[in-house]
Amino acid sequence: MSLLELKEYLCRNESVSLGDLSLHFRVSSEVLEPMLELWMRKGNVRRRTHTGCCEGKRAGCSCGGGGHVLYEWIGP
Numbered sequence: 001m002s003l004l005e006l007k008e009y010l011c012r013n014e015s016v017s018l019g020d021l022s023l024h025f026r027v028s029s030e031v032l033e034p035m036l037e038l039w040m041r042k043g044n045v046r047r048r049t050h051t052g053c054c055e056g057k058r059a060g061c062s063c064g065g066g067g068h069v070l071y072e073w074i075g076p
Helices: 003-012 018-025 029-041
Strands: 045-050 068-073
Touching: 003 018, 003 029, 003 068, 018 029, 018 068, 029 045
Parallel strands: none
Antiparallel strands: 045 068
């Protein structure tokens, strides 16, 4: 897997978790994290925490984990 392949996948998918990236590319998160960090330093990838139903405070929601991290391509 290359940086270009990672970029193309992020461009095709709106928001992607580290787990989804690991499954897709069949590599560990330890391989992906430095690559994502490089794109973040260049301003091309944004990391955000998605808290799901807790954002809207809908009835019946429980948010014990505080959300999960998603990565989005924001560069050119």
